[in-house]
Amino acid sequence: MSVRAVILAGGEGTRLGVLTHKRAKPAVPFAGKYRIIDFTLSNCVNSGIFDVLILTQYRPHSLNEHIGKGRPWDLDRSFSGGVQLLQPYIGLDDSDWYAGTADAVCQNLNFVVRSNPDYVLILSGDHVYQMNYSELIRFHQRHEADATICTISVPLEEASRFGILDVDDSGRVLNFYEKPENPPGTLASMGVYLFNRAVLERLLRDDALRSDSTHDFGRDIIPQMIKERLQVYAYPFIGYWVDVGTIDAYWETHMDLLGHPPSLDLGDRSWIVHTRSEERPPARIEAGAVVADSLITDGAVIARGARVERSVLSPGVYVGPDAVVRESIILAGAYIEAGAVVERAIVDKRCVIGHGAIVGEIRPDAEDLGIVTIGKNTHLPNGIRVGRGARIGSDLDKTHFPESAVPENAYIHSAVHV
Numbered sequence: 001m002s003v004r005a006v007i008l009a010g011g012e013g014t015r016l017g018v019l020t021h022k023r024a025k026p027a028v029p030f031a032g033k034y035r036i037i038d039f040t041l042s043n044c045v046n047s048g049i050f051d052v053l054i055l056t057q058y059r060p061h062s063l064n065e066h067i068g069k070g071r072p073w074d075l076d077r078s079f080s081g082g083v084q085l086l087q088p089y090i091g092l093d094d095s096d097w098y099a100g101t102a103d104a105v106c107q108n109l110n111f112v113v114r115s116n117p118d119y120v121l122i123l124s125g126d127h128v129y130q131m132n133y134s135e136l137i138r139f140h141q142r143h144e145a146d147a148t149i150c151t152i153s154v155p156l157e158e159a160s161r162f163g164i165l166d167v168d169d170s171g172r173v174l175n176f177y178e179k180p181e182n183p184p185g186t187l188a189s190m191g192v193y194l195f196n197r198a199v200l201e202r203l204l205r206d207d208a209l210r211s212d213s214t215h216d217f218g219r220d221i222i223p224q225m226i227k228e229r230l231q232v233y234a235y236p237f238i239g240y241w242v243d244v245g246t247i248d249a250y251w252e253t254h255m256d257l258l259g260h261p262p263s264l265d266l267g268d269r270s271w272i273v274h275t276r277s278e279e280r281p282p283a284r285i286e287a288g289a290v291v292a293d294s295l296i297t298d299g300a301v302i303a304r305g306a307r308v309e310r311s312v313l314s315p316g317v318y319v320g321p322d323a324v325v326r327e328s329i330i331l332a333g334a335y336i337e338a339g340a341v342v343e344r345a346i347v348d349k350r351c352v353i354g355h356g357a358i359v360g361e362i363r364p365d366a367e368d369l370g371i372v373t374i375g376k377n378t379h380l381p382n383g384i385r386v387g388r389g390a391r392i393g394s395d396l397d398k399t400h401f402p403e404s405a406v407p408e409n410a411y412i413h414s415a416v417h418v
Contacts, residue, residue, distance in 0.1 A: 001118050001119070001137075001229065002051070002116075002117040002118050002119070002150050003049050003051065003118065003119045003120075003133075003137065004051045004052075004112060004115075004117040004119075004120050004121070004197075005044050005049050005051065005052045005053070005120075005121045005123055006052075006053045006055065006108075006112060006123065007026075007037070007040055007041070007052060007053070007054045007055065007095075007106055007119060007123045007124070007125045008055055008101055008104060008105075008123065008124055008125060008402065009024060009026040009037055009054050009055060009056050009063060009126070009132075010024065010055055010056050010057025010058055010060070010088075010098060010104065011024060011025040011057075011058065011125070011126055012024070012025065012058040012059075015245050015246045015247070016028060016244075016245070016246065016247060016250060016402065017247055017373050017391055018348065018373050018374065018375035018376075018391060018392065018393055019247075019250070019346065019348060019373065019375075019411070021375055021376070021393065021394050022059060022062070022064070022375075022376055022394060023059055023061075023063070023124075024056065024057075024058045024059050024060060024063050025058075025063040025245070026040075026063060026125030026126045026305075027059075027062040027063040027066060027310065027364075028126075028244075029314060029331050029349075030128065030244070030250075030253075030254075031254065031257055031266060031295065031312060032295045032296075032297040032312050032313065032314045032315070033274060033275060033277055033297050033298070033314065033315065034275045035063075035066055035232075035275065036069075036125065036126050036127075036128065036132075036244060037054075037063065037066075037125040037126070038273055038275045039127065039129060039130065039223065039273060040123050040124065040125050040127065040202065040274065041067075041075075041083075041158075041274065042073065042075050042130075042271075042273045042274045043123075043129070043130065043131050043132075043133060044073075044133065045073050045074055045075065045274065045296045046125075046131075046132070046271055046272070047131075047132050047133035047134045048134060049121065049133060050074065050075060050077065050081040050082065051080075051081035051082070051117070052070075052075060052081075052082070052083045052084070052112060052402070053083075053084050053086060053108065053112065053379035053417070054067065054083060054084070054085045054086070054125065055086050055087075055104050055105070055108060056085055056086070056087050057087065057088055057098055057104070058076075059088060060274070061065055063085075064085055065309070066200045066276055066278075066307075066378075067083060067085060068276065069082075070082060070083035071079070071081070071276075072274045072275055072276045072277075073274045074274075080406060081147075083232050084111065086108050086111060088104075088107060089193050090304060090413075091276075091313075094204045099214070099215045100184070100214050100215035100216035100217075100219070100220075100275070101122075101206045101215075101216050101217045102204060102207055102215045102216055102217050102220060102221050103208070103215035103216075104204070105122065105200075105204060106204040106207070106208050106215070109201065109204055109205070110166065112200075112201075113197060113201055114141075114403060115295075116197065116198050118196070118197060119137065119140070119194055119195065119196060119197060120163070120194075120195045120197050120200050120325075121133060121136075121161070121192075121193070121194050122192070122193040122194075122195065122217065124191045124192070124243075124330065126243065126244065126245065127191070127241060127242065127243050127244070128240075128241070128242045128244055128253055129188070129190075129237075129239060129240060129242070130239065130240070130264065130268075130271050130273075131150075131192075131237060131239065131241075131266075133194075136148060136150060136190050136194055136235050137194065138250075139233070139235050140233070140235070143171070143172075143231070143233045143357065144231060145194075145196075145231045145232065145233045146195070146196050146199045146225065146230040146231045146232060146304060147193060147195045147196070147199065147222070147225055147231075147232045148193070148232070148233045148234070148235050149165065149173065149192070149193055149222065149233070149234050149235065150189070150190040150191075150192035150193075150235050150237050151165060151187050151189060151190060151234045151235060151236055151237060152187075152188055152189050152190055152236075152241055153186050153187060153188070153233065154186050154188045155186065156183065156186050158181075159180075159183035159185070159186050159188060160179060160181060160183055161179060162179065162188035162189060163176060163177065163178045163179065163188065163189035163191075163218040163222070164176070164177045164180055164183050164184060164185050164186070164187065164188055164189075165177075165185070165188070165189060165234050166184065166185060167187065167233075167234045168272045170233075171233050171234050171236075172231070172232065172233055172234075173222075173226060173232040173233060173234055174226070175226065176189075176218070176222045176223055176226060176232075178218040178219045178223075179218075187234065189218060189222075190237060190241060191217075191218075191243075192237075192337030193217060193222075194235075199230065201403070203221055203224065203225065204221070206224075207220055207221060207224070207304075211300065220398075224295045226303055240256075240263045240264045241372045242256075247346065247371055247373055248369050248371065250329075250346070251329065251346060251369065251371050252369075254312050254329050255327070257295065257308065258293050258294065258295065258310050258312075269394075277298075277315075278298075278299075278315060280297075280299030280315045280316060281297035281298065281299055281301065281306075282298060282299075283297065283298060283300040283301070283302075284300070284301045284302070285299075285302045286302065286303050286304045286306075287304055288304045288305045289302040289304060289305065289306045289307070289308075289319075290306075290307045290308070290309075291307075291308045291309075291388075292309045292310070293309065293310045294308050294309065294310060294311045294312065294313065295311075295312045295313065296308070296313045296315045297313060297314055297315050297317075298315050298316075299315045299316040299317075300313045300314075300315065300316065300317045300318070300319075300339075301318045303318070303319060303320050303321045303323070303338075304320045304321050304322075305321050305322040306319045306320065306321060306322060306323045306324070306325075307323075307324045307325070307326075308324075308325045308326075309324075309325070309326045309327070310326060310327045311325045311326065311327060311328045311329065311330065312329045312330070313330050314329075314330060314331045314332040314333075314334075314349075314408065315332045315333075316332050316333045317330045317331075317332065317333070317334050317335075318334075318335045318336065318338065319336045319338070320335075320336055320337045320338035320339070320355075321338045321339070322338055322339050322343070323336045323337065323338060323339060323340045323342075324340075324341045324343075325342045325343075326342070326344070326362060327343060327344045327362060328342050328343065328344060328345045328346065328347065328360070329345075329346045329347070330342070330347045331346075331347060331348050331349045331351075333349050333350040334347045334348070334349065334350060334351045334352070334353070335350075335351070335352045335353070336353045337353060337354055337355045337356075337357070337382075338351065338355055338356075339355055339356045339373060340353045340355065340356060340358070340359070341357070341358045341359065342356065342359045342360060343359065343360040343361055343362045344360045344361070344362050344369065344370060344371050344388065345359050345360040345371065345372035345373070345374065345386075346371060346372070346373045346374070347359075347374045348373075348374060348375050348376040348377075348378075348394070349376050349377070350376060350377050351374050351376070351377065351378050351379070351380070352378075352380065353374075353378040353380050354379070354380050354381050354382035354383065354384065355382040355383065356382055356383045357380050357381070357382065357384050357385070357386070358384075358386070359372055359374070359380070359385075359386045360372040360386060360387075360388050360390075361388045363388065366388075367385050368389065370384055370388030370389040370408070371388075372387075372388060372390050372391075372392070373390075373391050373392065374390065374392040374394045375392060375394030375395070375396075376394040376395065377394055377395045378392055378393065378394060378395065378396040378397075379396070379397045379398065380392075380398075380401070381398040381401055383404075384401060384404065384405065384406065385404065385405040385406070386405075386406045387405065387406055387407050387409070388408050388409075388410035389408050389409040390406045390407070390408065390409060390412070391409075391410070391411045391412070391413075392406070392412050392413075393412060393413030394410075396412065396413075400412060
């Protein structure tokens with residue numbers, strides 16, 4: 001029995017705003033030391049799947065650099081299995097940018113079916129969860145399925161964001177509704193599919209010839225299988241799973257990691273989340289600093305009198321004397337200068353928050369979270385006040401900002417991102 005995993009990692013991730021100005025969504029840093037795609041890759045190798053294709057598209061450079069030859073995941077294999085990164089290309093009649101998830105797989109079908117794997121596991125590179133795919137495969141075999149869809153139960157008010165399934169008592173899928181306006185149920189697709197290879201190959205080739213198709217698994221392939229009365233089953237996943245596709249979801253998932261107990265146990269030695277890490281010295285916390293309910297990674301420095309509460313500090317972050325960081329996510333190499341206050345914000349790599357600056361505000365009675373986002377390499381001037389919910393672009397300096405304040409929910413960006 002052989003399984004080839006195909007990870008869809010080309011997402012632009014526009015709802016993550018400035019975090020995806022310079023990187024694909026799966027490459028966005030997460031939980032201090034990881035990238036989002038690390039969870040899917042680690043699920044594969046922890047499940048004994050070492051044959052992985054990664055399909056990239058939007059701004060793949062950061063992702064390519066992170067994965068490299070796959071050594072941190074034991075995927076640097078020359079002869080059997082290993083990891084390959086495949087990008088779309090222009091030049092032949094049957095090649096173009098990917099039109100949909102199914103089209104992405106179809107354009108790379110020769111690689112997918114090479115060596116005739118028994119099963120093809122279709123995964124997303126931008127979900128945070130821990131799942132043993134071996135149990136999914138056993139479920140698929142036991143039901144003699146042509147395809148199996150991993151599912152979770154979601155609140156009814158969120159169901160319109162998902163593909164919703166209607167199943168019988170045995171778990172066989174009777175109907176599939178992709179992001180319905182009025183959801184008929186709450187059993188939702190996770191975007192994780194296991195196919196019999198021969199069935200998938202035939203379906204993709206047929207779909208590619210249809211002019212009325214959007215070439216998407218949820219909108220086209222799964223409904224076509226149900227129409228043909230193929231054996232499609234729902235696999236119920238019980239555990240923590242999040243599509244970190246929005247700023248609010250990204251921030252809330254980090255806060256979940258700081259819970260008691262955390263929603264996802266990153267310290268579980270039986271299910272290690274592997275990643276590529278830089279060599280950094282140990283974190284340093286100076287006398288008089290206070291750290292509570294936070295994740296502090298290698299190379300971080302918290303200076304005298306500083307206070308860090310319910311926050312995640314990535315490698316090399318500096319929090320200066322008497323600075324305050326609350327309910328915030330600070331990415332690698334960011335510098336919070338003395339006396340600055342950062343509340344409910346996401347600060348991207350190598351940003352500088354100037355002396356005495358005030359960024360964001362925790363307002364428990366507000367209807368929205370009001371998260372401030374600041375793009376890579378931006379330098380906020382000393383003493384500036386940035387209102388809650390503001391969005392600040394990448395590569396900005398003091399010449400881009402008003403003298404004293406950025407209003408709530410304002411968007412300041414460089415000409416590159418107009």
